[in-house]
Amino acid sequence: xxxxxxxxxxxxxxxxxxxxxxxxxxxxxxxxxxxxxxxxxxxxxxxxxxxxxxxxxxxxxxxxxxxxxxxxxxxxxxxxxxxxxxxxxxxxxxxxxxxxxxxxxxxxxxxxxxxxxxxxxxxxxxxxxxxxxxxxxxxxxxxxxxxxxxxxxxxxxxxxxxxxxxxxxxxxxxxxxxxxxxxxxxxxxxxxxxxxxxxxxxxxxxxxxxxxxxxxxxxxxxxxxxxxxxxxxxxxxxxxxxxxxxxxxxxxxxxxxxxxxxxxxxxxxxxxxxxxxxxxxxxxxxxxxxxxxxxxxxxxxxxxxxxxxxxxxxxxxxxxxxxxxxxxxx
Numbered sequence: 198x199x200x201x202x203x204x205x206x207x208x209x210x211x212x213x214x215x216x217x218x219x220x221x222x223x224x225x226x227x228x229x230x231x232x233x234x235x236x237x238x239x240x241x242x243x244x245x246x247x248x249x250x251x252x253x254x255x256x257x258x259x260x261x262x263x264x265x266x267x268x269x270x271x272x273x274x275x276x277x278x279x280x281x282x283x284x285x286x287x288x289x290x291x292x293x294x295x296x297x298x299x300x301x302x303x304x305x306x307x308x309x310x311x312x313x314x315x316x317x318x319x320x321x322x323x324x325x326x327x328x329x330x331x332x333x334x335x336x337x338x339x340x341x342x343x344x345x346x347x348x349x350x351x352x353x354x355x356x357x358x359x360x361x362x363x364x365x366x367x368x369x370x371x372x373x374x375x376x377x378x379x380x381x382x383x384x385x386x387x388x389x390x391x392x393x394x395x396x397x398x399x400x401x402x403x404x405x406x407x408x409x410x411x412x413x414x415x416x417x418x419x420x421x422x423x424x425x426x427x428x429x430x431x432x433x434x435x436x437x438x439x440x441x442x443x444x445x446x447x448x449x450x451x452x453x454x455x456x457x458x459x460x461x462x463x464x465x466x467x468x469x470x471x472x473x474x475x476x477x478x479x480x481x482x483x484x485x486x487x488x489x490x491x492x493x494x495x496x497x498x499x500x501x502x503x504x505x506x507x508x509x510x511x512x513x514x515x516x517x518x519x520x521x522x523x524x525x526x527x
Contacts, residue, residue, distance in 0.1 A: 224401045231255045232367060233265065234391035240378060241385040241401055251374060258370050261286040262362045264310065274351050275310065275359050282349040290362050290369050290478070291346050297365075297482045298341040301498065305486035306456040308339050310359030313454060316461045332459040339456055368433055368481025371395045375477075387427070388477075392434055395477040396427040408432075410470070410508075425524070431477035435484035436468035436510075453488040466492050468510040472524055475504065492521065499523060 227238045227248050238251065261284050263269045270281050283291070297305045312335050315327055327335070343354040351360070362369075371388045375395050378386050385398030387406050396406035405428040425432065435453065454461045469487040471480040483505060487495040492511045499505060506524040513519055 227251065232259070232263070232370065232391065234367070236388075236390040238374065238389070239387045240383050241398075242381075242383055245381070247377070247381070250377065254373055254377060255370065257284075258286055258366065258373065262290055262366055262369075264361055264363065271360055271362065277356050279350065279352075281351070283346070283351060286369075286373075288346060288349075290365060291351075293369070293476075293478055294362065294365060294482070295341060297479065297486065301483070301486040301490070303340065303342075303456050304489045304494075305364070305482045306339060306341055307360055307362050307364065308341050308344060308358050309454050309456055310361035311335050311338055311357070312459055312461070313361055313363075314359070316454065318461075327459075336459045339459070364435075364485040365478050365482045367391050367393045368395075368431070368477035368479070371431070371477040393432070393477055393481055394427055395431040397429055399428060425472065427472070430472055430474050431480045432470060432472045433477060433481040433484045434468060434470040435488045453485065455489050465511050465513075466490070466495065466509060467512055467518065468508075469495070470508040470524075472506040472508075473504055480505075496521070 223242060225240050225242055225246060227236075227246075229236055232255075240247075259266055259269065261270050264271055264275065266272060270283055270287055273281050274283075294305070294307050298307075312327075312332070315331075315335065338355055338358045343358060344360070345352045367390045371390055371393055372395065374388050375386070375397065378388075378397075385400070387394065387396040394408065399405055405426045407424045407426055410423055410425060466488055469484045471484045471487070473480055487498075487507070487509070490498065492509060495507070495509065499507065507522065508524050509521040511519055511521065
């Protein structure tokens with residue numbers, strides 16, 4: 198009798214051990230194209246591939262906030278449809294934008310859409326060489342304080358105001374994926390869309406989520422990289438060294454537009470990387486705002502926001518690239 202009990206116990210033990218091995222977490226990596234760019238998402242999970250779920254989330258975000266889709270809610274609103282009742286996605290992006298607009302004294306402004314299009318960086322790609330008078334005329338349609346969300350509807354002081362959330366949307370999409378993973382009790386992941394990143398926990402080997410960034414001051418040396426620990430943090434980078442165009446007269450236009458002047462010309466800030474333990478949408482928006490602010494205004498802003506770390510690349514009057522960083526490389 199004792200022998201039978203021992204055998205039965207061993208069988209149960211072997212079943213439990215096998216189940217435990219089957220539940221061992223697997224390293225999933227999902228890659229693809231979305232929002233006009235690429236994405237790479239890595240997470241540790243027992244047995245679930247969430248590709249279909251992520252595709253559905255991306256579709257919801259596009260349907261709500263993509264200016265590149267003519268049937269999206271934002272496109273309909275930009276075209277004058279005042280009957281649209283916006284969804285929770287649009288509402289949250291709008292409210293976040295309002296807050297950061299106020300925090301940055303308007304340097305982050307999603308109502309620059311008309312100028313973005315006019316300079317050739319939006320879905321309409323008009324590519325006009327605007328005169329000072331034309332820029333001044335467009336500025337009357339700039340200012341998120343001229344737009345309200347009342348009972349689910351967007352109310353604009355002028356129907357010509359054009360909303361464009363592209364400078365916050367990638368970060369927000371990352372946050373939506375992170376929330377989805379959190380609901381699924383996934384404790385370790387790294388989400389990257391178009392260079393914006395949010396990470397939680399650690400890699401499969403218990404090592405932190407480290408990313409390598411180019412150090413332009415030593416790019417020609419062996420290596421030329423620095424490591425950034427992004428475990429439980431978000432990071433976004435904005436820069437004009439890639440997104441620009443040269444007009445027929447040789448003038449350079451960059452994609453960061455100054456909401457105060459309407460000009461698409463470079464400040465002394467070449468690149469802004471923002472790192473913080475907050476939503477990726479927020480750091481995405483701050484990075485855009487800092488590029489418009491320039492170095493000195495950004496430094497002043499950071500004095501009141503110690504929770505935000507930055508790596509700023511700027512050009513001196515002599516044309517030398519320098520770095521200002523509050524982030525401590527680890």
